[in-house]
Amino acid sequence: MAFTRRKIAVIGAGFTGATTALMLAQKELGDIVLVDIPSMEKATKGKALDMLQASPVQALNVRITGTSDYEEIRGCDLVIITAGIARKPGMTRDDLVATNAGIIRDVSEKIARYAADSYVIVLSNPVDAMTYVCYQTTGFPKNRVLGQSGVLDTARFQTFVAQELNVSVEDISAFVLGGHGDEMVPLIQYSSAGGIPLDKIIPADRLEAIVERTRKGGGEIVELLGTGSAYYAPAASVVQMAEAILKDKKRILPSIAYLEGEYGYRDMYLGVPTILGGNGVECVIELPLSATEKAALDRSARSVKRTLGMLAGV
Numbered sequence: 001m002a003f004t005r006r007k008i009a010v011i012g013a014g015f016t017g018a019t020t021a022l023m024l025a026q027k028e029l030g031d032i033v034l035v036d037i038p039s040m041e042k043a044t045k046g047k048a049l050d051m052l053q054a055s056p057v058q059a060l061n062v063r064i065t066g067t068s069d070y071e072e073i074r075g076c077d078l079v080i081i082t083a084g085i086a087r088k089p090g091m092t093r094d095d096l097v098a099t100n101a102g103i104i105r106d107v108s109e110k111i112a113r114y115a116a117d118s119y120v121i122v123l124s125n126p127v128d129a130m131t132y133v134c135y136q137t138t139g140f141p142k143n144r145v146l147g148q149s150g151v152l153d154t155a156r157f158q159t160f161v162a163q164e165l166n167v168s169v170e171d172i173s174a175f176v177l178g179g180h181g182d183e184m185v186p187l188i189q190y191s192s193a194g195g196i197p198l199d200k201i202i203p204a205d206r207l208e209a210i211v212e213r214t215r216k217g218g219g220e221i222v223e224l225l226g227t228g229s230a231y232y233a234p235a236a237s238v239v240q241m242a243e244a245i246l247k248d249k250k251r252i253l254p255s256i257a258y259l260e261g262e263y264g265y266r267d268m269y270l271g272v273p274t275i276l277g278g279n280g281v282e283c284v285i286e287l288p289l290s291a292t293e294k295a296a297l298d299r300s301a302r303s304v305k306r307t308l309g310m311l312a313g314v
């Protein structure tokens with residue numbers, strides 16, 4: 001038996017897709033197929049070739065190709081969906097729902113046709129609802145369809161806490177749950193700096209300000225960029241999830257996972273702590289929550305349900 005390299009498709013070769021492809025390559029996680037629409041095919045091939053030409057410099061043994069032909073995703077182990085429009089200043093993620101639902105349905109049908117055994121991570125917004133659309137359209141089992149939000153939201157929270165304390169980001173551990181919107185729930189009781197609970201070393205009003213900044217973290221970048229949304233930290237986040245699955249790391253990471261009663265929610269996707277390994281979402285971890293945290297998570301879940309309701313008409 002010969003060993004072969006993993007094959008990963010990144011659908012959507014825009015800011016997040018191209019950055020994700022480069023970061024996947026830099027970790028040598030597999031050969032990469034970057035896919036976009038036919039009118040973007042030349043540019044997609046150009047980006048792939050440019051990345052490939054970085055491989056000798058960085059000593060990376062990967063193939064990177066660009067295409068608009070879904071035949072080329074045949075045999076992919078993992079597909080990352082970044083296709084769709086991004087918001088601009090003044091927009092919410094929900095403003096993207098009608099356009100992106102159509103795109104995700106189209107892309108998901110093709111994934112089901114050409115890469116029927118793959119695992120799929122969705123990035124496109126509004127991501128909790130788009131992950132649900134992908135799950136319904138592919139018909140894949142729930143462990144093989146997940147979405148990215150919590151790794152990024154947690155990373156933003158960790159960044160702000162490390163800045164506040166002037167300590168290494170490596171020493172901040174944290175968890176952010178819920179939908180990827182302004183109602184997300186940073187869990188203070190499960191967050192610490194070098195093992196010290198955050199509420200013991202950060203004054204309550206400063207901690208509240210950090211929580212608020214985290215909730216609006218995506219919007220802060222949208223306002224600063226002016227033309228689109230974040231892509232470096234989102235790409236790093238989805239690559240961490242991809243690595244956990246492809247290397248069967250069994251990492252405890254937040255994922256947007258399908259819920260069947262966990263935390264009291266059914267038939268929806270929501271950001272929760274999970275174990276990510278070779279079987280995708282191997283387990284949803286149910287943390288005990290305080291009454292305030294559960295109420296906040298309920299608010300966030302209701303907001304995701306409202307977005308799912310918008311899908312009925314599109």
Ligand SMILES: NC(=O)C1=CN([C@@H]2O[C@H](COP(=O)(O)OP(=O)(O)OC[C@H]3O[C@@H](n4cnc5c(N)ncnc54)[C@H](O)[C@@H]3O)[C@@H](O)[C@H]2O)C=CC1
Nearest residue numbers: 012013014015016036037083084085086123124125127234
């Ligand atoms: N979940 C998260 O944490 C994050 C989600 N996002 C979301 O990711 C999505 C992509 O963002 P960017 O890469 O910045 O946008 P972008 O506009 O730079 O790239 C999107 C790409 O998707 C392509 N595309 C559109 N329809 C397609 C189809 N049917 N098949 C293949 N490709 C298609 C477009 O041609 C474009 O190249 C947005 O919806 C954005 O809101 C962005 C950052 C974080």
Ligand SMILES: O=C([O-])CC(=O)C(=O)O
Nearest residue numbers: 087093125218219229230
């Ligand atoms: O804010 C946006 O539209 C993009 C995104 O999801 C994020 O950066 O968290």
